[in-house]
Amino acid sequence: MGEERLISTGEVARAVGLSRQTIxxxxxxxxxxxxxxxxxxxxxxxxxxxxxxxxxxxxxAE
Known part of the structure; x- marks a missing residue:
């Protein structure tokens, strides 16, 4: 199994549907x-x- 790629804050934001500023x-x-x-x-x-x-x-939060 290969090493998982690390991603930028912008990529995280796009992937989870939040703004970069929120992250x-x-x-x-x-x-x-x-x-x-x-x-x-x-x-x-x-x-x-x-x-x-x-x-x-x-x-x-629940």
Missing amino acids: QRYMREGLLTPVFTTTGGHARWRLDEVLEQLRALHRR
């Missing part, structure tokens, strides 16, 4: 955590991890 706000607020942040300050994500974090947020 960035959730990250600033500690609601979403990227796999890592580049030296230039760009977050890199695994889509499956983002989806799980969003599911957990949804469960907490």
Whole structure:
């Protein structure tokens, strides 16, 4: 099994149907955590991890 590709914040936003700004706000607020942040300050994500974090947020909100 190959290594899963890390994706940008914009790619995450498109995949989950939220704006890039919303993903960035959730990250600033500690609601979403990227796999890592580049030296230039760009977050890199695994889509499956983002989806799980969003599911957990949804469960907490219920």
